[in-house]
Amino acid sequence: MVKVQTVAGKVKGVERGSVEAFFGIPYAAPPVRHLRFQPPQPVTPWTGIRDATTPGATAPHRIKDFPGLDVIPLVGTGWVEGDDYLTLNIWRPSGERSKLPVMVWIHGGGFVIGSKDAPLQDGTTFARDGVICVAINYRLGIEGFLPIPGAPTNLGLRDMIAALEWVKANIAAFGGDPCNVTMFGESAGAMAIADLITSPLLRPQGKPLVKRAIVQSGHGGMTRSIEVAQRLVKKLAKILNISPDLAGFKSVDAKRGLDALDAVSKPTARINLRNPDGREPVFGISRFIPVHGDDVLPLPPLEALKAGIGSDIELLIGTNAEEMNLYLVPTGVRDKVGKWLSIYVMHRSQPNARKVLKAYGLGVNGNKPGHVLNDALNDLVFRWPARRFAEEYPGRAHMYELEWGSPAFDGQLGASHGMELPFVFDTLDLASGEEGLAGVNPPQELATRTHKLWVDFARSGTLPWPQFDRDSRLIYQLERGEAVSEPPMRAASFAL
Template sequence: MTDQPTVQTASGTVRGRTRDGVATYLGVPYAAPPVGDLRFAEPEPAPSWPGVREACEPGPTAPQNALKSFFGMDMFTITGSQWRRGEDYLTLNIWGPAEGTGHPVMVYIHGGGLVAGTKDAAVYDGRNFARDGAVAVTINYRLGVEGFIAIPGAPTNLGLRDMLAALRWVRSNIEAFGGDPANVTVFGESGGAMATACLVTSPMSTGLFRRAIIESGHGSAVYPQEIAHRATRKMAELLQITPDLNGFRAVDAETSLQALRQVSQAGTVDMRDESGFDPSFGQGVINPIVGDDVLPRHPLIALGEGAGRDVDLLIGTNENEFNFWLAPTRLILAPRFLMRPLLRRLGGDAHGILAAYRQQNRRARGGEIISRIMSDLAFRWPARQYAAAHQGRTFFYEFDWYSPASGGRLGAAHGLELPFVFDTLAAVSGPRGWLGKNPPQHLADRVHGTWLRFAADGNVPWLEFDRTTRIVQRLTRGFATPEDTLPAAAFIPPPALDLEDETAA
């Protein structure tokens, strides 16, 4: 039996659907459509509507270049659909228990490198969080050019500003959906985790959430404005416009996406700093920007100064992050003589890091060593840096279940924890799925239950992490151990204090 509950929000009444004890509301606006004068502007409150708004369809998505398949593997379940055109895409989905009040709230920020993805991917279905007593929220936000390119004359970090607007909406409205606005956990994966890490340190997020979960992300993938403007100028050159607000408003989103695709190709724009370091390691030009009111300080510096100390933190990585890109393409099988060409885009001491990892992986193929290097450089070590810098309660995990997909080469790849977190294994299983045919439900019960417990009271069943003890919980093996420093630590410089001070001034 399906009921049709209605809820009054600040902008008007929405009607959802209730089934099997879970009330669902899809496509609820939290901000006005970012078009016309609101394009490249700070998010404004959603305009009110008369009568009752049906909230049964997810609605449009943010403009993006997206893939539906990836070398024979189904991307739809991970990223959501390709761009669904429409202006009113600053919306969110809500799943909550049909009865009761004061439930913990979990707000999810999707991944996709801040250039792709939606709140609507099958793996992000929040009904099982609601089934187990939480109110789950997933959000859209501006991506790519619309959300993160530094455009002179426009506010920076518009995608982060959208997330803050969504969190403010949750604080003001979620009680009507059965949630506790004083018990909010924000969590995200990949690009969404990078954003979450930034929000923890932002002065604009104070009071919006009590806890944060950062899955395969950290706060180091940020650019000062002077470096971010390199991509802006190159895009303007390709688009034949002035590199400012008027210029970018003169071209439509689809045209801008075509230029972004070109600019994002390796080697097109040099995003390295004075020391030769690029926190994206040549993988793109879109990152949050340091030096504005959202991120006045580099997140690691801000953490060291006490930012986010009142936020309970659960952070972790996957054992074979970079297999996500190398296993389906079979580059994971590359022989050793190809390692050096594959590492050239890194900049910095590519020879030194190759020597360090080759020594520790004497029997590995070249592609496997590259995956270990990139997993550690881009994800595993920066996440541990972030955890060590956080002055509040901090717990660290490593996801270590190996998928049989891609001929058993996928391993514990980037994003693989998501169906276990949401308890949505069926969405990512099958012949073309990321989990193979029979993923372990008992592991989903454990991981999903851990995330729920943390959202409820800030606790998990293992000891805290700090820079001395370095306790890491192995989620599949079910035990926590102290961990040594990773070899990548010697090849990632700390944030540039002098540059940071100049940027924030």
């Protein structure tokens, strides 16, 4: 048993070989009763020693089966009920240490699922290599990313900031350096990090709470105006038969809220979340995303970058070469979709649907419409917006891409969304096998190299390739192990 004194009280963790771990430490008070739909509040101090040997509760969410894939390593087992879920886990090397680099993990899941406890994202390997790793929960869905009139907006982002403030105040007691913190995340977690980079609330005293950021398959292009997001508020209120305000949503318990979230998330749910220009920035992947136009995100993130915000944080950002394969290959959609359905699907999010698909080869002999749709969405949803974020970044920015393809689904899964995770965390054993994301016999050598890149960047900002800029467009290919110059994509003509 290991013990550490935090600002709020003493906690006890567990020893696991050369690593010590602490689970379920609260960074904010439980967001229930009078604190529901309110900004995160300080933890009430405790006396005695708080047990931090089990993960504890998670934010309310539901995990669904995914055809042909074991998703438990990726996203966990689902909702663990309990009020006290604004918590974090910490992994650190055993022994007396000080001034160790710190990495704070923000999980993905479309802002509606996931937790700090997904097995694939265990921080043990980072602690093994001399880094203190922290993973956090935050509010999801209706509780965290619905701009309800009468309640503060962007509560999930506010939770993340509160967790980073907790790290600043407490991590030295665990042997970490509060002045050398890197926040990193994937998918929704990466989108959130890209947003937070531009937030004035990340700089409570003029300086950012982090020194570096790693954005994995994310960018700053997935936010909505509060006005557009109000359509979602009204749709949910109609489904729940409540008033579209704070009083109405406070009358709904978490389970009933999840029922409504499931209903509004169906592809058949009739709701228009397009911007005035006809674009839907999430392409239907999730209804719930952060909003801009408040105190958390006064400006859309790209506009904030253009204004010079973000120059005080070093950035590593990247994507996987075939992101959308995760959504379209296991479901069989890629091989089943015809020409007109491809155009319809694209038109729901992109006003120039026909021109986009034609640019990617629709109508050319031998090109299957579903494959053309897949290729276009790879670029429009993830790859090009990430490059736009790097283009506008006012500080030091480096870009990577994972081009290694999983042999799963007869080699069709490829370099899909989420594929970098077992390489970054060096947890390939949990993603391998017939139903594993990385398939059978993925390359450990690539995991060793990728994990080391992340560790070195967190420790000192070191990376073995030059910065990204509009002219050179150097992107480090992880499998190849070198930077290549990449020309602008076809998506550049159709995206912001």
